[in-house]
Amino acid sequence: MTQPHEPPRTPPFQLFRDAHGIPHVRAAGERALAYGQGYVTALDRADQLETGRLRAEARLAARIGPDGLAWDRFAVRVRLADTARRVADALATPEREWLAAYARGVNAGLGHHDGPWRTWTPIGLFLVDHVLFNGFPAVLWRDHVARTLGPRFPGVPPATLAEWFASDGGPGAGSDAGSNAWAIAPDATASGSPLLAGDPHRVLELPGTYQQIRLACTAEDDDVPYDVLGLAFPGVPGVQHFGYALADGGHPGGHPDDGAGGVAWGITNAMAHHVEVFEERLRRGADGGWEAHGPDGWEPAASGRETIEIRDVDGETAGRGEQPPFRESVPWIETSRGVWIATRQDDTTPDEETRQFTIRWPVRVLADAGVPAWRRLLRARSARDVAATFGDGWVDPVNRVLTADSGGDILSLTAGRITERAPDERVLPVPAWTDAARERPWVRLPEPERVTTGVAVDANERPVTRPDTTTDDPPGEGDGRRAGRPRDRRPNREAHALGWSYAPYRADRIRHLLANPPAGGETPFTQHRIHADVSSSAALALMARLGTPEPLRPWAEAGAPMDADSTDAATFARWRDAIVRHLANDPRLDGLRPTDPHGTGSPYGEIYAPWFVPETAIGFGLPRLPDALDVGSDSLDLDTLWAGDPDDPAHNTPTAAWGDLHTLAPTRLPGGPELTYPTAPISGDNDTVRCTGSTPGVSPQAARGSVARWIWDLTDRRNSRWVVPFGASGVPGDPHTADQHATWAAGDTIPVETDWDRLEPVDPGPIETGRPSEPHPEPRRNTHGRQD
Known part of the structure; x- marks a missing residue:
């Protein structure tokens, strides 16, 4: 039962805001x-x-109507809310109370006195943000490629077929996963202390993915003070991915930040194959329940149904033969390997066989989302503390971590839970009825590696120990010229190669830029040249393969910069789009666009549609795919392709600059308020350090990219810098909804402000306090093991 309301009272916290x-x-x-x-x-x-809460509860359609159905069906099948509840139930008391306090704060801020936010809701939002961030939809795409192209290319292994559509030979390089991070050792900085910097790459959302925030616990009631600033996920307590904690935990008396050093951290995606996909055989048992064919024969599977409500929007749900609210019963199945995510029966499947797929999701297997690590990070005092926290407690997703402290320690590690799988087992779904589907142990990840000199760079590249010597870059790698690289001598990096594909260009480009430091050493201000770099190594690689046209040779010699004001960059993009469309029309690739009578864009429904756009996959595969298909310059008819697409006159305006075509296209909240932001020319592209990803062959607009930038100075936190696209607020009309956007668009950052005396105190006024409704919501009808 819910707790009685408490009367309004003075907030138990103080709130301040800076100029942004x-x-x-x-x-x-x-x-x-x-x-x-x-x-x-x-x-x-x-x-x-x-919106995040409704997604976690599979209730988005109840708010926005039929447009939310695809997500709700997916959330039910993947058991998202049930997983979040399991994680919360398994927590120790301190973490459970910490989450409950956060949920009470959200309820008070939203005006829900006994509101819908519960202890498990923040976990649900974290899972919403990451359940599709891993690589399992790409496994379904690779299965589609192998089934479709296999008969047309006899003798070519399925893994090779899949490699044709990936930047360096596998999944992930073209996914929404990505990020840059680099650590600069004391011998290369002006201050003599480490410096960390980077930027995460995700789908660009409005409001933004990350929340800039500072959290200071003065420990008047606790025994552990801390003062941490960083980037948080809205709806999740703490600072998970990017943070900077003062070494002494802050000042109990609330004095101004004296700039003392501390410990900082930042992550990139490890591109690991940590969510396994299984092909299942399912049947009804004698009792009417579901059975699955495992390695030891047929075995019972759990199953049930959940009812989702659908809001009637402009009569769209009329004609269902029911009265509002409209409802749909959504089934779910869970085998001993994992939750059921997809069904396929089409021309790649025999009539008598329907193919079913499940995933083994570490969060659900372990009933652990890493919540203790979220809380423990706030108390970190050293790089070793951070490394131990990630190493012991991080679960999902698997990340590369760089951490440094003011004592000069820099540590590099991989953190998360991943099952032992050979590289050839990471390509396609594993047949559930074979020994390969038996439960595997978790990988024992290598110990953290110390970085004592030079730099360390993580940018989703395949982990390979780098040589110390200056080398000549092969065509299309680095910047195409002789490029001295600073030392990045982390040993045995190959042991961290836990995926199948990696991004091939950004890391080398960052190393090249850091190999030419400014006089006096690196500072937070000198990182702009890296964050804002737009040289396209992928463009150089493609032109090295197909030949650089005469008009673009000066542009290529300058490093192929994808500047917003460059007409050459626009010309290249038009040519690249034409090549992608030409390859997409190759009759040998016919069928990659799924036959989909329901118009969802994929054989598995709308949720998976982004992974099943052939042009997108072909764009990721350049320049590998032309080689695989033996498509040479002559057969491509480059002169015609350079002329562009006559059906797209706006795209082919000869005087158009890249910024005229490459505009921002953020994802907006479904059913949310209309938020505006100033238009600004956007430089960069998918593979550039300054990531603003377009979709070659589909659209030049930037739908993904750097969702934040951060620079942590371990000498003095006050010298640190950060920025997000748009702004700190998601409230329409708020002056801080988009006041950082022009700075972000320019590839720049704003200073971090930490002096309490320079911050503006905000009085929230008396607030209603209540407790989240702690029994879980009324369970939906469950039919475990029975006819459903």
């Missing part, structure tokens, strides 16, 4: 601080939080 509206929250204890973080997040990102 970024919240700084201070409280005497960690639960009061978590409450304050939840409260201010509700003030700044209310619609984003509520």
